Amino acid sequence: MSALLADLGTRAVRVLAPEPAHRATIALLKAGLGPSDHADDPALAVDLAGLKLPNPVGLAAGFDKDCEVPDAMLRAGFGFVECGTVTPRPQAGNPQPRLFRLVEDQAVINRMGFNNRGVVAFTNRLRARAHRPGVVGANIGANKDSTDRMADYVDGLRRVWLHASYVTVNISSPNTPGLRALQTRAALEDLLGSLAEARAVQTRAHGRRPVFLKVAPDLDEDEVRAIAETVRVSGLDGLIISNTTVERPADLLSPHKVEAGGLSGVPLFARSTRLLQEFADALDGALPLIGAGGIASADDARAKLEAGATAVQLYSALVYHGPGLVRRIKDGLLKRPPQIPARRLPAAAI
Numbered sequence: 001m002s003a004l005l006a007d008l009g010t011r012a013v014r015v016l017a018p019e020p021a022h023r024a025t026i027a028l029l030k031a032g033l034g035p036s037d038h039a040d041d042p043a044l045a046v047d048l049a050g051l052k053l054p055n056p057v058g059l060a061a062g063f064d065k066d067c068e069v070p071d072a073m074l075r076a077g078f079g080f081v082e083c084g085t086v087t088p089r090p091q092a093g094n095p096q097p098r099l100f101r102l103v104e105d106q107a108v109i110n111r112m113g114f115n116n117r118g119v120v121a122f123t124n125r126l127r128a129r130a131h132r133p134g135v136v137g138a139n140i141g142a143n144k145d146s147t148d149r150m151a152d153y154v155d156g157l158r159r160v161w162l163h164a165s166y167v168t169v170n171i172s173s174p175n176t177p178g179l180r181a182l183q184t185r186a187a188l189e190d191l192l193g194s195l196a197e198a199r200a201v202q203t204r205a206h207g208r209r210p211v212f213l214k215v216a217p218d219l220d221e222d223e224v225r226a227i228a229e230t231v232r233v234s235g236l237d238g239l240i241i242s243n244t245t246v247e248r249p250a251d252l253l254s255p256h257k258v259e260a261g262g263l264s265g266v267p268l269f270a271r272s273t274r275l276l277q278e279f280a281d282a283l284d285g286a287l288p289l290i291g292a293g294g295i296a297s298a299d300d301a302r303a304k305l306e307a308g309a310t311a312v313q314l315y316s317a318l319v320y321h322g323p324g325l326v327r328r329i330k331d332g333l334l335k336r337p338p339q340i341p342a343r344r345l346p347a348a349a350i
């Protein structure tokens with residue numbers, strides 16, 4: 001199907017309430033009714049922590065929580081797809097309604113609460129597509145009622161390792177109470193220490209995979225410094241900046257702005273890009289960064305790349321612009337490539 005038709009499809013499903021619209025979209029994609037993009041210009045290719053991406057525009061976690069349609073999204077033109085968040089045991093998530101379109105703000109608020117069918121079903125789907133090309137990552141989290149959250153992450157990492165191209169450790173969802181406390185220095189050191197051990201075992205058995213950490217946008221300077229210092233020595237391969245925000249900018253227009261949950265889309269762009277820049281400064285090239293938050297155009301993606309990201313991810317803009325946006329972003333990046341400051345280029349390129 002052409003991207004134009006698919007974008008019209010996006011408009012058509014938007015007459016439904018947000019969650020039924022999302023379910024309908026997944027069903028259409030599963031039925032093979034997604035768009036097909038053409039092959040990428042080699043100039044778009046990037047190396048992200050050893051992953052060879054045909055282009056730097058990824059699908060952010062949360063769209064395909066159960067890993068049902070990664071290949072359809074790769075076909076739509078994404079350079080990589082992150083499935084999840086998946087938890088060890090299936091869970092229903094929060095009561096509905098829990099997903100809101102803030103149309104006037106080109107934004108979304110969600111308090112889904114890691115609804116997913118559990119890591120066993122997820123891994124079975126990953127395994128079923130393992131022979132296909134394309135970078136598909138697994139984003140792992142903890143069950144809401146877990147008595148040992150660290151153990152949930154270790155369990156998730158072990159189970160997805162064999163068939164995931166990379167693993168993202170998500171400690172930044174605002175919708176699982178207490179989860180973001182794992183971003184404090186002592187808790188993060190503990191978590192990353194346990195994950196490093198589990199990872200060493202998996203690497204010996206099945207080979208290397210990059211492991212990324214996904215952080216919240218609501219961090220102050222001290223928290224950024226503490227996380228940067230911790231991840232530098234943790235063996236992690238990159239940071240995803242950022243998840244949704246619990247802040248509500250004063251200029252939001254939609255009546256849904258009062259809903260609890262994480263805000264994403266256009267109003268998140270400035271905050272998440274500033275945070276990306278802060279991490280780029282604090283880490284000074286020690287780890288690759290993936291920029292997410294409010295990307296809705298080629299200019300937005302370029303700004304993230306210029307702020308220090310090696311690759312980007314998006315989700316909310318798909319709701320408003322449809323999958324044709326991915327091609328438009330890539331065309332825009334080709335037409336006017338990002339200007340990367342010389343200090344961030346690899347030594348050989350300078």
Ligand SMILES: Cc1cc2nc3c(=O)[nH]c(=O)nc-3n(C[C@H](O)[C@H](O)[C@H](O)COP(=O)(O)O)c2cc1C
Binds near residue numbers: 295313314
């Ligand atoms: C409906 C919805 C569900 C999400 N679920 C997850 C999730 O399960 N795990 C996660 O790491 N991020 C999740 N996110 C956050 C996105 O991956 C992304 O970090 C954030 O929305 C910012 O990007 P955007 O402004 O392009 O949407 C979700 C976002 C939305 C809108």
